[in-house]
Amino acid sequence: MPPVSILFAAWALAAAALNGVHAWVTVYSQQPLGAYSTSSATSTAPGTIYTGLAVYDPLVLNPPPIPSPPPATQFGITVQNNAANVVGMSIPLNGNFYGFSIEMSVVTQVLGLNASFLQVPFLNLMSQLASRVGSVHIRIGGNTQDYATIVPSLADGKAIEKQQIPSGNPTDTPTLLMTPEILYILSNVSSLVDVKWYLGIPLNDTTNLRLQIAEYGESILGNNLLGLQVGNEPDLYARHGHRPSTYGPYDYFGEFGQVALALENDHGVSVSNNLIGPSVATGDWRPEDVWDTGFISAYTNNLLALSVEHYPDDNCAALYQGFGTPKDPQAEFANFLVHSSGRNAIAYLLNSTAIAQQAGKPFIMFETNTASCGGFPGISDSFGAALWALDYGLQMAYSNISHALLHVGGQNVYYNPFTPPPTNQSTYHQWTIGPIFYSVMAVAEALGPTNTAQIIDLFASNNSDQTPGYAIYENGSLARVALFNYMTDPSGANDYVATISMADAAVPAQVQVKYLLAPSVGEHYNITWANQTFGGQFGADGRLQGTEYIQTVNCDTSSNGCQIRVPAPGFALVFLTNNALKESTPTSTATFSTTAYTKTINTASVDVSALATSNGRSGKDAQLGSTSHGSSGAGRAAGVYPSMAGLAVVLVAVTTVMKVISR
Numbered sequence: 001m002p003p004v005s006i007l008f009a010a011w012a013l014a015a016a017a018l019n020g021v022h023a024w025v026t027v028y029s030q031q032p033l034g035a036y037s038t039s040s041a042t043s044t045a046p047g048t049i050y051t052g053l054a055v056y057d058p059l060v061l062n063p064p065p066i067p068s069p070p071p072a073t074q075f076g077i078t079v080q081n082n083a084a085n086v087v088g089m090s091i092p093l094n095g096n097f098y099g100f101s102i103e104m105s106v107v108t109q110v111l112g113l114n115a116s117f118l119q120v121p122f123l124n125l126m127s128q129l130a131s132r133v134g135s136v137h138i139r140i141g142g143n144t145q146d147y148a149t150i151v152p153s154l155a156d157g158k159a160i161e162k163q164q165i166p167s168g169n170p171t172d173t174p175t176l177l178m179t180p181e182i183l184y185i186l187s188n189v190s191s192l193v194d195v196k197w198y199l200g201i202p203l204n205d206t207t208n209l210r211l212q213i214a215e216y217g218e219s220i221l222g223n224n225l226l227g228l229q230v231g232n233e234p235d236l237y238a239r240h241g242h243r244p245s246t247y248g249p250y251d252y253f254g255e256f257g258q259v260a261l262a263l264e265n266d267h268g269v270s271v272s273n274n275l276i277g278p279s280v281a282t283g284d285w286r287p288e289d290v291w292d293t294g295f296i297s298a299y300t301n302n303l304l305a306l307s308v309e310h311y312p313d314d315n316c317a318a319l320y321q322g323f324g325t326p327k328d329p330q331a332e333f334a335n336f337l338v339h340s341s342g343r344n345a346i347a348y349l350l351n352s353t354a355i356a357q358q359a360g361k362p363f364i365m366f367e368t369n370t371a372s373c374g375g376f377p378g379i380s381d382s383f384g385a386a387l388w389a390l391d392y393g394l395q396m397a398y399s400n401i402s403h404a405l406l407h408v409g410g411q412n413v414y415y416n417p418f419t420p421p422p423t424n425q426s427t428y429h430q431w432t433i434g435p436i437f438y439s440v441m442a443v444a445e446a447l448g449p450t451n452t453a454q455i456i457d458l459f460a461s462n463n464s465d466q467t468p469g470y471a472i473y474e475n476g477s478l479a480r481v482a483l484f485n486y487m488t489d490p491s492g493a494n495d496y497v498a499t500i501s502m503a504d505a506a507v508p509a510q511v512q513v514k515y516l517l518a519p520s521v522g523e524h525y526n527i528t529w530a531n532q533t534f535g536g537q538f539g540a541d542g543r544l545q546g547t548e549y550i551q552t553v554n555c556d557t558s559s560n561g562c563q564i565r566v567p568a569p570g571f572a573l574v575f576l577t578n579n580a581l582k583e584s585t586p587t588s589t590a591t592f593s594t595t596a597y598t599k600t601i602n603t604a605s606v607d608v609s610a611l612a613t614s615n616g617r618s619g620k621d622a623q624l625g626s627t628s629h630g631s632s633g634a635g636r637a638a639g640v641y642p643s644m645a646g647l648a649v650v651l652v653a654v655t656t657v658m659k660v661i662s663r
């Protein structure tokens with residue numbers, strides 16, 4: 001019998017086909033086709049088919065051509081030093097703005113098999129961020145959360161398992177069984193690095209609520225539990241067959257209330273004011289459809305934050321036959337390499353972030369990344385995506401979103417910020433850091449740890465799409481300026497020089513600059529932040545490698561200008577004050593060492609018993625296939641309608657895939 005995950009995949013595709021829209025299909029356990037043969041790709045010979053794991057796909061795309069006429073290579077940026085002189089600035093924010101969303105079913109692969117066997121590279125990566133901004137926010141949840149059940153124990157001491165559905169009914173969703181050990185894993189991570197957690201409450205059946213995750217979560221995680229998500233993409237429940245077709249925003253309103261009431265009456269839970277909703281996929285409902293039910297005022301005492309989940313693009317057609325013509329990554333690449341990309345992706349949320357402010361609630365982008373259905377080869381894993389995610393993050397910050405969580409899947413996606421090695425290679429290979437992890441680092445340093453960062457889009461160089469910039473204020477004064485160059489031109493002719501001057505103050509005598517650099521927007525691994533890197537494929541243990549280099553630029557105080565060069569491609573973070581630089585440049589970062597070859601552990605500063613090497617996991621858990629690929633609003637207007645004939649092909653394809661993965 002095929003594993004239930006496959007049945008579910010087939011079902012999800014069938015449901016999508018029947019409903020005539022493809023963009024939000026949720027698929028478990030699929031393998032990527034990986035069959036790109038983009039003729040313009042530089043590293044893959046024409047016609048070459050890559051059939052390995054998505055995360056290691058070598059496809060390198062060409063940078064888009066320089067626009068004609070080219071953007072200005074010299075321009076001035078006049079900023080105010082005093083925040084009080086600036087109109088339109090964001091709400092105060094923290095550099096832990098970007099966090100991560102980890103699908104519940106891949107927790108043991110990314111964090112560790114059990115609470116005494118944690119992934120050291122993961123700890124090191126989180127430590128990099130925590131040493132800059134204090135703490136890291138991580139959401140454990142996703143599509144599998146609604147069907148999750150806590151059980152006392154599982155066979156072989158496993159902490160998590162997907163249960164097959166005996167009936168084989170393809171409209172059932174796999175049950176995710178997990179033991180409280182999962183929460184001890186999170187707790188032990190938090191005891192080593194300041195990571196705080198969001199958890200999802202299962203919502204598949206509100207007449208029989210399963211609140212154990214809230215109960216165990218609160219008692220095991222204590223203050224490290226930030227909040228509980230109620231419902232994951234409820235606007236897609238009807239389409240996915242998880243609710244009757246009539247299910248609407250008022251039904252969600254009612255179910256949220258049932259959970260809130262049940263938690264208030266649950267003696268195992270002391271806190272019921274930490275709920276998060278509605279987490280709509282902005283697919284079948286607009287966020288406003290939920291606000292219009294009176295959701296915010298009715299539950300203001302229960303709501304910690306308001307949330308949505310949104311991917312600006314999708315790559316579903318490349319993975320599944322019957323969904324129309326796959327998008328060509330090379331053609332799609334240019335869409336990501338402009339400032340308007342991030343701006344357009346969230347323009348529809350400005351009304352909601354204003355509503356959230358009026359209600360005194362933070363607004364969280366609970367799950368996002370480059371594109372749903374795993375992202376695009378050559379895009380999601382490129383330096384271009386790093387620039388895009390950095391700009392998108394700062395744009396979300398400027399738009400008064402309080403936090404955004406980048407989704408982390410298995411090895412079958414292109415967009416991971418970090419990926420553990422395939423289990424069968426783990427005794428000699430290490431982690432692979434995705435370009436967007438550098439974006440998280442740079443956003444952390446741009447906003448700093450003081451909770452006072454306010455950011456404004458500079459509409460630099462007459463609102464150039466290729467050379468945007470932001471100014472960031474802390475404690476009410478200008479702290480940093482962030483400058484992007486999306487173009488690629490190794491000749492240097494499209495590097496630009498921005499001259500920063502202040503309207504209400506004199507520029508300092510010197511500023512410091514950290515660069516995020518790579519030779520091309522197509523680059524996968526040769527990426528540096530202040531001249532340091534996390535390494536190439538299988539090359540990371542989560543610590544920065546190489547010598548840090550921060551450039552000092554002397555300003556012209558008589559003409560009130562600091563000239564900052566920004567290479568094509570590149571990003572420059574300009575520190576206007578020593579405090580701003582000091583905050584973003586930790587003198588020490590706790591690290592957790594491991595040696596792949598000898599498996600010795602250097603645990604100078606941590607409890608030895610709590611650590612193990614990141615390597616040497618048993619082969620049993622080899623599949624990293626069970627992951628959410630998220631959903632996208634990109635296809636909202638133009639859904640592709642696969643025919644029933646197409647559907648039959650899809651089912652055959654899925655059956656074939658099943659043979660591949662159900663070893």
Ligand SMILES: *[C@@H]1O[C@H](CO)[C@@H](O)[C@H](O)[C@H]1NC(C)=O
Pocket residue numbers: 113114115116117157617618
């Ligand atoms: C944790 O996992 C490791 C690796 O599989 C195993 O050796 C160890 O016994 C496990 N510890 C517990 C407490 O289950």
Ligand SMILES: *[C@@H]1O[C@H](CO)[C@@H](O)[C@H](O)[C@H]1NC(C)=O
Pocket residue numbers: 146147148149174175176204205
């Ligand atoms: C909800 O999910 C649980 C765990 O997967 C399952 O046992 C139960 O039958 C589901 N209920 C409904 C109504 O889908």
Ligand SMILES: *[C@@H]1O[C@H](CO)[C@@H](O)[C@H](O)[C@H]1NC(C)=O
Pocket residue numbers: 115116184187188191610
């Ligand atoms: C870490 O995990 C071990 C094994 O579950 C447990 O005994 C220990 O109490 C945990 N430590 C913390 C700080 O949670």
Ligand SMILES: *[C@@H]1O[C@H](CO)[C@@H](O)[C@H](O)[C@H]1NC(C)=O
Pocket residue numbers: 288289291292351352355
């Ligand atoms: C913002 O949302 C509110 C609540 O749904 C709605 O009444 C209002 O028309 C919206 N405004 C805009 C500009 O969309």
Ligand SMILES: *[C@@H]1O[C@H](CO)[C@@H](O)[C@H](O)[C@H]1NC(C)=O
Pocket residue numbers: 087088089090091350357398399400
């Ligand atoms: C963000 O919020 C501030 C303060 O309310 C407001 O002035 C600003 O216009 C908002 N920004 C956007 C892009 O909506």
Ligand SMILES: *[C@@H]1O[C@H](CO)[C@@H](O)[C@H](O)[C@H]1NC(C)=O
Pocket residue numbers: 422424425
């Ligand atoms: C490891 O697993 C991958 C994916 O299942 C497979 O393609 C590869 O051949 C395996 N490698 C080894 C060395 O067994």
Ligand SMILES: *[C@@H]1O[C@H](CO)[C@@H](O)[C@H](O)[C@H]1NC(C)=O
Pocket residue numbers: 462
């Ligand atoms: C700025 O951009 C606008 C709109 O693209 C254009 O009309 C205007 O001429 C530009 N101004 C300068 C100084 O380049």
Ligand SMILES: *[C@@H]1O[C@H](CO)[C@@H](O)[C@H](O)[C@H]1NC(C)=O
Pocket residue numbers: 517518519526
């Ligand atoms: C890495 O990129 C830098 C530019 O960012 C370039 O100078 C260097 O030669 C590249 N190294 C390799 C090995 O490609």
Ligand SMILES: *[C@@H]1O[C@H](CO)[C@@H](O)[C@H](O)[C@H]1NC(C)=O
Pocket residue numbers: 531545546547548549
């Ligand atoms: C950048 O890092 C490389 C490798 O660690 C090192 O050789 C080089 O000296 C560094 N550059 C600067 C300017 O410090």
Ligand SMILES: *[C@@H]1O[C@H](CO)[C@@H](O)[C@H](O)[C@H]1NC(C)=O
Pocket residue numbers: 450474475479577579580583
């Ligand atoms: C902001 O103020 C805090 C507290 O006084 C201080 O620690 C921090 O360095 C300041 N940051 C900047 C960028 O001025």
